[in-house]
Amino acid sequence: MVTFDAKIPSKVKNSPAVRGNIVITSALPYANGEIHLGHITSTYLPADILARYLRSTNHKVLYLCGSDDYGTPILVKAEKENKSPEDYVKFWNERDQKDFKKLGISFDIFYKTSSPENIKLSQEFFRILGKRGFIFKKTVSQPYCEHDKKFLPDRYVKGTCPHCNATEQYSDGCEKCGRALEPGEIKNEHCAICGRKPVKKESEHYFLRLSAFSKELRSWLLANENLQEDVKNYVLKWIDEGLKEWDITRDIPWGVPVPGDDKKVFYGWFDNAIGYAATAIKYFGDEGRAKKFWNSAKIYHYIGKDIVYHHYLFMTAIRLITKQFKEPDYIPTRGHLLLQNQKFSKSRGWYISLEDFLNEFPADYLRYYLSSITTYSQQDINFDWKEFQSKINNELVANVGNFVNRTLTFTNSHFDGKIPEPENEKKLGAKSLDRKKEILNRLEMIPALVGEGIESNHHDRSLKKILEFSSACNNYFQSEEPWNNKNNKTCLYVCANACRTLAILLEPFLPFSSEKILGMLNAKKDPWSAAGEFKIKPGHKIRKAEILFNKVEDDAINKRLQKLGGVKELLDIEDFKKLDIRIGKVLSAENVPKSEKLLKLQIDIGNETRQCVAGMAKFYNPQDLVGKDVVVVANLKPVKFMGLESQCMLLAAEKGDKITVLKPDKDVGQGALIR
Secondary structure, three states: OOOOOOOHHHHHOOOOOOEEEEEEEEOOEOOOOEEHHHHHHHHHHHHHHHHHHHHHOOOOOEEEEEOOOHHHHHHHHHEEEEEEEHHHHHHHHHHHHHHHHHHHOOOOEEOOOOOOOHHHHHHHHHHHHHOOOOOOEEEEEEEEEEOOOOEEOHHEEEEEEEOOOOOOEEEOOOOOOOOOOOOOEEEEEOOOOOOOOOEEEEEEEEEOOHHHHHHHHHHHHHHHOOOOOHHHHHHHHHHHHOOOOOEEEOOOOOOOOEEEEEEEEEEEHHHHHHEEEEEEEEHHHOOOHHHHHHHHHHEEEEEEHHHHHHHHHHHHHHHHHHHOOOOOOOOOOOEEEEEOOEEEEEOOOOOOOOHHHHHOOOOHHHHHHOOOOOOOOOOEEEEHHHHHHHHHHHHHHHHHHHHHHHHHHHHHHOOOEOOOOOOHHHHHHHHHHHHHHHHHHHHHHHHHHHHHHHHOOOOOHHHHHHHHHHHHHHHHHHHHHHHHOHHHHHHHHHHHHHHHHHHHHHOOOOOHHHHHHHHOOOOOOOOHHHOOOOOOOOOEEEEOOOOOOOOOOOHHHHHHHHHHOOOOOOOOHHHHHHEEEEEEEEEEEEOOOOOOOOOOEEEEEEOOOOEEEEOOOOOHHHHHOOOEEEEEEEOOEEEOOOOEEEEOOEEEEEEEEEEOOOOOOOOOOOOOOOO
């Protein structure tokens, strides 16, 4: 007999009645714009997968989040839209909750940092920090915009990062290298509102003595074996370089008021780090109950790599110093999501909003694709529309969906929707018996293997195990040939229970599809520990089979690619200078045999004649191009089309179904360079 060579991990094989308290958080989204897929990938989806799994294994889970309402970014956006900050954040808080619900993110509570609980707790922590000698005042020179008549903290100022030289970065932190920046560090600063260079004015602020806590932070980092080593190492490097004192107040009207100072509010990263605990207080309705649960729990904070500094240093220091709510046990950190190998950019239209995606595709398609491509590391990953289509069609539709559909459809058509009584094993042939034992072996092993991957945050590996299991079930069904009525009762009995197992295993990843499978099976949702059991008995009546997953068609993907508008990544001037773009004259043109699209052109580019194969046959008759001045790129590597070498590229303008070649408006002669 062929056996499934896998060991059941002891830590997930059996689940006691209650396995412990768990607090899971996702980074708080700024209440200043729609959620896009980059946010989902690193924080919300992996946290939700863990929360769903741990609930099914009898943990007491509190999965919390909320909108980050205070700070300069909110005020800037509200001012630009001529709204009060209160109305502005209320809109985005409600919008975020709706979007998250559509995706199946199962928060136990989604709250806000502008809550009375967070205002009270932030002020309480400030007082504790002050009593313990970690708060001091200091007069600093700050940028002030004489045009807009205001101090310019944080995101009111843009400039060049002093560490990596990235341009157009906000003054409180660099999105490229992840470093938090002190006031005055940013180079080439300018007002984010009007673009003018600010002047300097003095203002007194409150600082946290972060450097005085370096030793304790180092000890915590070294002692915590749950933290990713690569992340831990560069946080330790920051400590070795010397931590700077942290300015925790701002000269703006929107924020948590500083106790005893009616002119200052807290910096957003001070109160939002406390907001996790404040949201727990709201959930339990009592600070004492919240602390009791929190301090007895395993704490997971899911973040993206751009906010490592704030969570590993700022947030942890506050908790270690105040000793009110325990520090995190895990800070799972993942990289950025690229789109077609380019960085997401709203300003360039190069992004996918969550709402936009869910208006066209099922939520589980997004959950599946992102989970399957996202590794547990800081490495950036790439959303590719063609790969998305391939994974949905070849893995969900052709594998999982195919197995569930054929099992339930065959049961309905041959046994009136009732699970048949399996044949006596003595009557099964040797091969059928071996195949049955192989599937039973897999059924027993698979819950623990998938659970181990989820608990260790390698969700992509768990999905791979589920796919392997589903593929094995498909092979079993195919090998048993139930349509020949031989051994079909045993086959369908086993496969129906395997469908139930799949539904349980898929629930953390694909909750809507899992519910649909259980609905068709007419079965209830069981805990993870029962996933490998045969709960569907002979005689059980299933419901009508429905298509579980639909194929993603080419038209839908092409529409998405076109919607990106051909927007390209911004290039440095030196990149542009590498291109040899020049004026040429078409000497001859002819159709390429057996091609409806291609023309073969001979083009004089000044010092030589080049052959160009261009897809212009549907837009120009060959004779109409002869004698025309055109624009070509002359230093691209030659490529072959229909066996013909193309030695340059003809440039053309395209909009919709219209294409026209580019040409100069004056005669400048062949070979003239375009600069």
